[in-house]
Amino acid sequence: MDTEALRSFVRAAELRQLQHAAEELGVTQQAVSKRIATLERELEVRLFTRTARGVELTLDGQAFLPHARGVVAGADRAVTAVRPGSRALRVDVLGLRTAQAVVLHDYWRSHPGTDLDVVTLRVDDPLVAAAAVRSGDVDASFRAVPDRSALPADVRMIPAFDSPLELLTGPAHPLAAARSVTPSQLRGLRLWVPGIVARSEWSVFYDELATAFDLSVDATGPNFGNEVLLDTLADSPDVATLVGSRDRYLWPTTHDLRRIPITGPALVYPLSLLIPATKPHPGLRAVIDHLKALAPAPEPAWRPSWAG
Structure with a gap:
């Protein structure tokens, strides 16, 4: 009809x-x-x-x-x-427990009534996320394109916020009792980070991190999700992983896992935001202002080459 x-x-x-x-x-x-x-x-x-x-x-x-x-x-x-401009602001995050989602939730709580649609594009290649921004499928995406020359001309990449890394270990790990650790203390340790995908921004990040500090980042084995990773850490005397300080992880109290800050320098993952170069969603400006107001990462800090 x-x-x-x-x-x-x-x-x-x-x-x-x-x-x-x-x-x-x-x-x-x-x-x-x-x-x-x-x-x-x-x-x-x-x-x-x-x-x-x-x-x-x-x-x-x-x-x-x-x-x-x-x-x-x-x-x-x-x-x-x-319809952009009249529908809810649609923002892509890597996962609903990531720092990106946590920060967006804080923004939404401080701006009651905001019409916000948080989605997760099931893609690893940041250029696919950039294409989604370009087409209007999403209004913004928390992704980074390390090679800026590959970014479409009508999509901008702007700094979002810094996410300092923490060491996550089980109670039997040699560093479990430390109040903080330095990158040099991580040398020789097995840092298990399953789910590193070729062409993803985090693949570039961990390659540069391992080279800069002579670290062993192990991405072997299938990624069965956070629950299996946390179970493994709880039972292991020698396996640890790296997590963002704002990332949300939940585990049983019997796991007794430890989140340990990394300092001297801090290891910082610079989260970026892909947005349209022209005519962004009207609600995006307030989100960007909220991101700019977040507390900066501790200094001194190491960041990958695409930061800034």
């Missing part, structure tokens, strides 16, 4: 004048008349009777009106749900 015909019927019923309905809808009176006539033929009933003052609903028209209103309202909501 033609929604524009339903819209013409609803406005004519409410205004009781085909000409007034046509003026409001930006079409001719003849167009409104044709739409309503087509609708009546489809329904096989008369919806209006003509009067000296305009039109009046028939009994069938009165019965049909609330349902037609519902269809028109639903169509309008559907369009609003996907």
Whole structure:
């Protein structure tokens, strides 16, 4: 059923004048008349009777009106749900327990009533995320393209916030009792980070990190998720991993895992935001301002080559 015909019927019923309905809808009176006539033929009933003052609903028209209103309202909501500028601000994060999601949740709590849609694109290549920003599928993406020359001309990459890394260990690990550790203390340790994918930004990050500090970052084995990783750490006397200081991890109290800050220098993952170069979503400015107000990472700090 033609929604524009339903819209013409609803406005004519409410205004009781085909000409007034046509003026409001930006079409001719003849167009409104044709739409309503087509609708009546489809329904096989008369919806209006003509009067000296305009039109009046028939009994069938009165019965049909609330349902037609519902269809028109639903169509309008559907369009609003996907139209940039009128729909919710749609932001891509790597996962709902990542620092990105935590920071967005803090923003939403401090800005009650904000219409925010947090999604997770199931992609590892940041250029695919950049394409989603370019096409308007998302309004922003917490991704970085380390090779800026590969970034599409109509997509910008701006700094979002720094995420200092922490060492996460089980209670039997040699560094479990440390209040902080330095990068040099991590040399020779097995730092297990499953899920490092070729061409991903974190692949570049860990390659540069391992080279800069002579570390052994182990990405072997399938990634069975955080729960399996945490179970492994809890039982292991020699395996540790690296996590962001704002990343949210939950584990049973019996695991007794330890999050240990890394200092001298801090190891910082610089989170970036991919946004359209022109006509960004109106709600994006407030989010960017919130990110700028976050506490900076401790100094001195090491960052990968694409930071800044």
